[in-house]
Amino acid sequence: MQEWEQEEPLIIERGKGSYLIDTEGKKYLDGTSSIWVNLHGHRHPVLDGALKKQLDKIAHSTFLGLSNPPAIELAYELIRIAPKGLSRIFYSDNGSTAVEIALKMAVQYWRQRRPEAGPKHTFLHLKLAYHGDTIGAVSVGNIELFHSRFKPLLFSTLEAEPPYCYRCPFHLTYPTCRMACVDPIEQILKSRHRELAGFIIEPLMQAAAGMIPQPAGYLQRIRELCTKYEVLLIADEVATGFGRTGRMFACEHEGVTPDLMAMSKGLTGGYMPLAVTLTTDEIYRGFLGTYDEFKTFFHGHSFTGNPLGCSVALANLQVFRREKTLSRLSSKIKLLAKWLNPLAEIPNVGDIRQCGFMAGIELVKDKRTKEPYPLSAKAGHRVASIARTKGLILRPIGNVLVLMPPLSTSKAELLKIVEILKVSIETAAIN
Ligand SMILES: *Cc1c(COP(=O)(O)O)cnc(C)c1O
Numbered sequence: 093m094q095e096w097e098q099e100e101p102l103i104i105e106r107g108k109g110s111y112l113i114d115t116e117g118k119k120y121l122d123g124t125s126s127i128w129v130n131l132h133g134h135r136h137p138v139l140d141g142a143l144k145k146q147l148d149k150i151a152h153s154t155f156l157g158l159s160n161p162p163a164i165e166l167a168y169e170l171i172r173i174a175p176k177g178l179s180r181i182f183y184s185d186n187g188s189t190a191v192e193i194a195l196k197m198a199v200q201y202w203r204q205r206r207p208e209a210g211p212k213h214t215f216l217h218l219k220l221a222y223h224g225d226t227i228g229a230v231s232v233g234n235i236e237l238f239h240s241r242f243k244p245l246l247f248s249t250l251e252a253e254p255p256y257c258y259r260c261p262f263h264l265t266y267p268t269c270r271m272a273c274v275d276p277i278e279q280i281l282k283s284r285h286r287e288l289a290g291f292i293i294e295p296l297m298q299a300a301a302g303m304i305p306q307p308a309g310y311l312q313r314i315r316e317l318c319t320k321y322e323v324l325l326i327a328d329e330v331a332t333g334f335g336r337t338g339r340m341f342a343c344e345h346e347g348v349t350p351d352l353m354a355m356s357k358g359l360t361g362g363y364m365p366l367a368v369t370l371t372t373d374e375i376y377r378g379f380l381g382t383y384d385e386f387k388t389f390f391h392g393h394s395f396t397g398n399p400l401g402c403s404v405a406l407a408n409l410q411v412f413r414r415e416k417t418l419s420r421l422s423s424k425i426k427l428l429a430k431w432l433n434p435l436a437e438i439p440n441v442g443d444i445r446q447c448g449f450m451a452g453i454e455l456v457k458d459k460r461t462k463e464p465y466p467l468s469a470k471a472g473h474r475v476a477s478i479a480r481t482k483g484l485i486l487r488p489i490g491n492v493l494v495l496m497p498p499l500s501t502s503k504a505e506l507l508k509i510v511e512i513l514k515v516s517i518e519t520a521a522i523n
Contacts, residue, residue: 107134130362155397188224210286222300303452334358366401
């Protein structure tokens with residue numbers, strides 16, 4: 093904050109398509125989709141229209157004991173497109189709370205429905221996981237810089253090594269490793285399943301960890317193990333959901349249905365804060381009982397099921413259908429890979445990782461030894477500052493440059509993004 097105060101502030105006043113426009117009228121490509129939320133570009137007429145139309149009816153009424161048409165309609169739509177078996181919806185208003193809800197539901201489910209399964213109130217998660225910034229979400233997260241100072245406030249969890257192939261914790265190489273990193277996970281599930289309510293995971297890509305993708309088949313193995321040891325699988329699709337990976341949801345790539353699933357970021361096309369936690373009928377039934385049994389899930393927010401958010405989320409799904417967003421995305425995903433590929437030649441680029449329309453470029457001090465830059469070198473920040481002067485907004489994570497443009501970004505804009513990124517890394521010449 094102290095250093096940021098010295099910098100020239102950038103104040104975004106407007107947006108149009110893939111561009112952000114500041115108070116001086118200067119245009120910037122939105123290389124982060126306004127932190128991973130925007131899908132169809134800014135000022136999309138269908139999304140703008142849906143919000144205006146809903147405003148003419150009502151902006152908000154409570155969801156506690158009442159309901160509203162856009163929330164009902166959206167629930168049906170989400171169930172239709174979600175992995176088969178997810179048939180119940182719980183609304184909230186951001187990704188962190190959608191995760192908190194999944195955790196609380198898992199614990200309460202085991203208590204009420206299957207108490208004989210054990211005192212199941214612990215969670216297993218991967219190291220480097222990020223599930224949001226509220227205390228429960230931080231408890232199941234593991235990003236040292238963000239989380240370590242809050243340790244005394246967190247509940248205890250079990251952790252496993254992630255499949256970070258570039259820096260494999262087991263010093264093995266994929267695919268000859270045959271995913272040896274799953275074995276310790278099985279050991280934990282086998283020995284501790286009576287305490288474990290759930291295993292929470294970002295399917296396919298640990299995004300905030302610095303874009304760490306999982307090898308093909310990994311998620312499916314985790315699903316099989318969770319089923320075998322009776323531990324609920326919680327998929328946090330807050331970053332990966334709504335087309336980011338090339339399919340509507342990351343779980344689809346592996347034919348996996350989680351027991352609970354959190355969505356938020358892209359849900360409204362990046363327009364409004366809205367989130368959902370989806371679950372199965374089996375879990376839903378664990379919360380049914382007579383009034384005086386108090387099996388209720390006591391969790392509600394002031395803006396739960398907000399009609400403006402739900403109506404723009406419906407419009408978001410409508411745009412996916414009308415504009416064939418997903419089928420038009422596949423060629424752009426291939427082009428992104430093709431255009432990123434030459435960046436591997438740059439001396440301080442260690443690894444390029446991509447899953448669909450999300451990519452991370454890891455900068456290293458020494459390419460041969462993979463020695464990272466110390467955070468104090470501000471490697472990512474320096475590249476992003478240069479990119480900004482060239483009309484591209486980036487938000488790096490430590491030494492990893494993140495590319496996450498809106499799904500609607502045109503091929504020409506995408507090429508421009510990669511070109512600015514390349515020149516910025518080269519000119520930053522960090523040593
Ligand atoms: C962003 C994110 C969250 C938190 O969502 P917020 O809306 O910022 O609270 C949770 N999980 C993942 C995977 C995310 O990327």
